[in-house]
Amino acid sequence: MQIILCESAAQVGQRAADIIEARVRQGSAVLGLATGGSPSSTYAELIRRHREEGLGFGDVTVFTLDEYAGLAAGHPQSYHSTIRREFVDHVDVTPARLHTPRGDATDPVAEAARYDAAIAAAGGIDVQLLGLGANGHIGFNEPTSSLTSRTRVKTLAGATRAANARFFEDDGEEVPKLCLTQGLGTIGESHQAVLVALGSVKAHAVKAMVEGPLSAFCPGSVLQLHPRAVVVLDPEAASKL
Ligand code: GLP
Numbered sequence: 368m369q370i371i372l373c374e375s376a377a378q379v380g381q382r383a384a385d386i387i388e389a390r391v392r393q394g395s396a397v398l399g400l401a402t403g404g405s406p407s408s409t410y411a412e413l414i415r416r417h418r419e420e421g422l423g424f425g426d427v428t429v430f431t432l433d434e435y436a437g438l439a440a441g442h443p444q445s446y447h448s449t450i451r452r453e454f455v456d457h458v459d460v461t462p463a464r465l466h467t468p469r470g471d472a473t474d475p476v477a478e479a480a481r482y483d484a485a486i487a488a489a490g491g492i493d494v495q496l497l498g499l500g501a502n503g504h505i506g507f508n509e510p511t512s513s514l515t516s517r518t519r520v521k522t523l524a525g526a527t528r529a530a531n532a533r534f535f536e537d538d539g540e541e542v543p544k545l546c547l548t549q550g551l552g553t554i555g556e557s558h559q560a561v562l563v564a565l566g567s568v569k570a571h572a573v574k575a576m577v578e579g580p581l582s583a584f585c586p587g588s589v590l591q592l593h594p595r596a597v598v599v600l601d602p603e604a605a606s607k608l
Pocket of ligand 1: 401402403404405406432433497498499500501505506507527531
């Protein structure tokens with residue numbers, strides 16, 4: 368696990384964008400993308416490079432990490448809508464190459480298996496961008512998730528629903544209780560993983576992920592097994608290392 372210590376959130380975004388850009392410039396990249404606040408500076412930097420430096424995403428395929436169960440793709444808080452709003456709609460990703468789990472699938476278990484197989488059929492993920500939950504989750508793999516799990520339906524932890532309530536409050540809606548998420552085994556098969564973490568709220572989880580034991584109680588610790596994992600941190604997130 369390579370640790371990159373940065374001076375600011377903007378610099379975290381630049382370093383993560385450097386890794387993504389390097390793979391995108393090789394052509395036909397398959398990117399795994401995360402939602403949440405952590406990757407915002409990475410997306411802002413990639414969008415800037417697209418506009419100002421001609422970084423093209425026309426032959427890039429995107430698979431998002433996770434999705435709320437019960438939300439249709441067009442729901443404003445679906446991760447499909449979120450990744451479009453945060454990144455995809457600002458660059459030249461071909462719409463048909465944006466893949467997200469279908470949150471409103473009538474058979475979510477079958478949908479999870481289909482999604483896992485679609486990633487494999489695309490040749491696997493070249494660069495998987497990740498955030499880290501304050502409880503150590505990656506994707507929506509909450510503590511006690513199997514370290515070899517595949518894409519599947521999961522119950523969200525109360526703490527995760529509370530952390531994400533801010534996105535739903537304006538519409539007076541509740542955070543869904545279930546989700547579909549790439550599994551820890553699925554994430555572990557990515558050719559390269561880049562985890563970004565910002566702020567003191569993540570410091571405990573970062574320490575557990577980097578210096579703690581490999582444990583299902585800290586799902587992010589599965590990156591200790593990853594042959595090409597890079598963790599990019601701001602000073603607050605790195606403060607307990
Ligand atoms: C969310 C998402 C994750 C994200 C994590 C951290 O619930 N499912 O993909 O990385 O929790 O979120 P944030 O970056 O907003 O702190």
